[in-house]
Amino acid sequence: MSALAEIQPYVEAFKARPPVPEPSWLVQRRDGAIRRFSELGWPTRKQEAWRFTDLRPLQKSSFPPAAAAGDATEADVAPWRYPNAAHRIVLVDGAFVPALSAIGTLPKGAWLASTSQTLHERPELLEPALRETDVLGGQAFVSLNAALFADGFVLALEPGIALDGAIEIVHLGRAANRSAQLRNLILLGPNSRATLIETYAGAGAYWTNAVGVVGIGIGAVLRHVKLQDEDEAAIHFGHNRIELGRDARYENFTLSLGGRLARTDIHLKLDGEGAACGLYGATLLRDEQEGTIATVVDHAAPHGTTREYFKSVAADRAHGVFLGTIGVRPQAQKTDANQLSKNLLLSRRAAIDTKPELEILADDVKCSHGATVGDLDEAALFYLESRGIPVAEARRMLIEAFATEVIERIEDDAVLRAHLSRHVARWLAAGIAR
Amino acid sequence: MLEIGNLHARIADGREILKGVDLAVKAGEVHAIMGPNGSGKSTLAGVLSGKPGYEVTEGQVLYEGRDLLAMPADERARAGVFLAFQYPVEIPGVNNMYFLRAALNAVRKQRGESEMDAGQFLKAVRAKLKLLEIGEDLLQRGVNVGFSGGEKKRNEIFQMAMLDPKLAILDETDSGLDIDALQMVSRGINALRGPDRAIVMITHYQRLLNYVVPDRVHVLSAGRIVKSGDAALARELEETGYGAYGDAA
Ligand SMILES: Nc1ncnc2c1ncn2[C@@H]1O[C@H](COP(=O)(O)OP(=O)(O)OP(=O)(O)O)[C@@H](O)[C@H]1O
Ligand SMILES: [Mg+2]
Numbered sequence: 001m002s003a004l005a006e007i008q009p010y011v012e013a014f015k016a017r018p019p020v021p022e023p024s025w026l027v028q029r030r031d032g033a034i035r036r037f038s039e040l041g042w043p044t045r046k047q048e049a050w051r052f053t054d055l056r057p058l059q060k061s062s063f064p065p066a067a068a069a070g071d072a073t074e075a076d077v078a079p080w081r082y083p084n085a086a087h088r089i090v091l092v093d094g095a096f097v098p099a100l101s102a103i104g105t106l107p108k109g110a111w112l113a114s115t116s117q118t119l120h121e122r123p124e125l126l127e128p129a130l131r132e133t134d135v136l137g138g139q140a141f142v143s144l145n146a147a148l149f150a151d152g153f154v155l156a157l158e159p160g161i162a163l164d165g166a167i168e169i170v171h172l173g174r175a176a177n178r179s180a181q182l183r184n185l186i187l188l189g190p191n192s193r194a195t196l197i198e199t200y201a202g203a204g205a206y207w208t209n210a211v212g213v214v215g216i217g218i219g220a221v222l223r224h225v226k227l228q229d230e231d232e233a234a235i236h237f238g239h240n241r242i243e244l245g246r247d248a249r250y251e252n253f254t255l256s257l258g259g260r261l262a263r264t265d266i267h268l269k270l271d272g273e274g275a276a277c278g279l280y281g282a283t284l285l286r287d288e289q290e291g292t293i294a295t296v297v298d299h300a301a302p303h304g305t306t307r308e309y310f311k312s313v314a315a316d317r318a319h320g321v322f323l324g325t326i327g328v329r330p331q332a333q334k335t336d337a338n339q340l341s342k343n344l345l346l347s348r349r350a351a352i353d354t355k356p357e358l359e360i361l362a363d364d365v366k367c368s369h370g371a372t373v374g375d376l377d378e379a380a381l382f383y384l385e386s387r388g389i390p391v392a393e394a395r396r397m398l399i400e401a402f403a404t405e406v407i408e409r410i411e412d413d414a415v416l417r418a419h420l421s422r423h424v425a426r427w428l429a430a431g432i433a434r
Numbered sequence: 435m436l437e438i439g440n441l442h443a444r445i446a447d448g449r450e451i452l453k454g455v456d457l458a459v460k461a462g463e464v465h466a467i468m469g470p471n472g473s474g475k476s477t478l479a480g481v482l483s484g485k486p487g488y489e490v491t492e493g494q495v496l497y498e499g500r501d502l503l504a505m506p507a508d509e510r511a512r513a514g515v516f517l518a519f520q521y522p523v524e525i526p527g528v529n530n531m532y533f534l535r536a537a538l539n540a541v542r543k544q545r546g547e548s549e550m551d552a553g554q555f556l557k558a559v560r561a562k563l564k565l566l567e568i569g570e571d572l573l574q575r576g577v578n579v580g581f582s583g584g585e586k587k588r589n590e591i592f593q594m595a596m597l598d599p600k601l602a603i604l605d606e607t608d609s610g611l612d613i614d615a616l617q618m619v620s621r622g623i624n625a626l627r628g629p630d631r632a633i634v635m636i637t638h639y640q641r642l643l644n645y646v647v648p649d650r651v652h653v654l655s656a657g658r659i660v661k662s663g664d665a666a667l668a669r670e671l672e673e674t675g676y677g678a679y680g681d682a683a
Contacts, residue, residue, distance in 0.1 A: 386511055387540075
């Protein structure tokens with residue numbers, strides 16, 4: 001398909017949307033966004049941030065937005081349930097499904113609802129989520145999302161509100177050759193605090209295009225977990241833009257268990273003095289899966305801290321990519337940032353590209369980065385085999401150890417560590433070819 | 435039980451390390467292999483246990499009448515061959531207990547025994563731990579991770595005791611042990627001794643052989659067994675050194 005032909009179905013879908021009354025600012029932004037999208041088209045491999053990502057699965061067919069939530073039952077949600085979640089939102093094919101959700105009791109000053117409901121009842125909350133900022137060529141996906149989104153979730157906490165129980169958001173894809181355009185918003189007022197577990201899964205050749213905007217106010221803390229285990233035929237793009245105020249903290253863990261093509265973009269700006277972020281994650285890929293994690297951390301204020309650690313495993317003919325940029329602006333003195341990317345290749349035909357990048361414009365900073373790509377440790381493998389453990393199991397044990405090491409870095413949350421480890425074990429139980 | 439005939443093996447760079455080893459070990463016997471540094475003792479242990487990186491160019495090894503060299507390493511272990519490593523490997527992230535249980539169940543399955551449940555397993559573990567005076571907390575760590583040199587060696591013998599092999603090859607398990615630990619390890623080895631089993635101990639010191647008295651002692655020098663004798667040979671070597679055998683190759 002030509003570049004124009006590739007984007008045309010989305011422009012058509014935009015025009016053909018059923019008329020829904022929307023605030024005029026939104027109508028304008030959607031118009032602007034679809035124009036922007038048609039000018040940009042898909043990113044190309046000439047753009048540095050997209051050099052390693054093969055977009056062909058997306059370009060080969062088209063994925064107009066699903067019209068409504070496909071069928072899904074409790075049983076479809078069950079495998080993804082987070083133990084002890086206090087609040088749950090389930091979206092299917094990009095639409096909120098009340099019957100599967102349980103918002104639970106929220107303290108006064110806390111808002112948790114679908115994006116559509118928020119648009120209806122508190123549109124002013126959503127306006128900041130639709131600013132159009134150019135982001136390293138990812139703009140096309142963000143613009144398309146702005147033009148087409150219908151739903152998602154919104155969490156807004158007023159100052160000082162702490163949610164003790166975890167919030168669980170489950171996104172299920174069901175509709176083949178359709179897309180779920182999700183727009184999510186998280187706004188934490190000063191000194192508020194929450195834990196949010198997002199899960200993306202499904203069945204079929206759908207495309208999930210999720211865009212999240214996250215604002216964390218002064219002294220607020222967000223633990224944000226993303227578990228992405230899309231169908232092996234599905235495409236996933238998840239793009240989060242996060243801004244941290246003074247002394248705010250953002251703790252992220254991304255467990256990415258594949259899909260035909262999956263990419264997670266995290267763009268984070270430490271805007272206030274003393275802000276801190278922890279970005280951690282593990283990616284496991286098999287067959288011919290493509291998986292990219294791309295992080296951009298922008299230190300824009302002094303005394304900021306970044307701890308970044310991503311691991312990936314590629315088996316068969318899979319291709320993993322880690323792109324990690326840390327920028328330190330001239331005013332961001334006393335920044336303390338480190339980044340580590342460790343990768344494990346399980347087959348000669350698998351490939352991993354890793355590209356750490358530091359752009360440091362301040363002089364009084366502590367920054368480091370490192371990247372490794374290796375095979376399974378032969379000596380360890382032989383040790384296990386020499387005790388009678390069958391080769392396949394020995395390999396599985398070592399891969400599991402490799403992946404869970406980064407999960408163990410999660411502090412003070414044994415339930416979360418166990419949850420993520422269980423999903424890693426489940427992935428491994430399906431067997432790894434050489 | 436074990437018959438090694440004219441075994442030649444080389445390493446990746448093409449250098450031949452074993453240059454025609456002949457050795458027969460019968461069930462019920464304990465053999466000691468001694469010899470200068472670099473003479474090929476660990477290489478022999480590695481070849482017998484299926485360690486990658488060696489190429490056998492000539493000769494054969496029969497274990498209970500089967501072609502040992504044709505079996506993959508994990509299969510050898512399940513068939514009852516155990517190697518106590520000269521340098522046990524640290525495996526971060528693989529819990530010791532979990533590892534041991536996986537190994538034990540693999541071995542038991544092979545023998546047609548049922549898998550042990552958690553309770554039975556713990557009971558068996560505790561009994562053997564006591565024998566070797568290993569703290570239970572060590573088992574909660576990664577395999578060999580943060581173990582002292584002596585603890586690693588004791589852990590090898592602990593694993594041997596748990597897996598109950600037919601042929602145990604111990605590569606310098608006595609090196610780096612304090613006097614008490616040496617006695618514990620010796621107790622562990624003697625406990626395994628029996629009419630259906632064989633033990634091959636690679637060692638540099640007579641000291642171990644005072645506790646575990648061997649039936650046969652061999653000198654491996656420059657890739658060949660150049661001298662064999664009874665327990666008296668080890669004492670003799672302690673006096674004379676390997677000088678007399680240095681040029682054997
Ligand atoms: N995997 C390997 N790669 C390179 N060289 C090796 C390898 N294995 C053995 N060698 C070499 O083969 C020779 C014999 O080594 P081996 O470890 O078998 O000696 P050893 O008799 O056990 O010595 P020691 O008493 O010091 O333990 C040495 O020169 C050693 O460097
Ligand atoms: Mg040696």
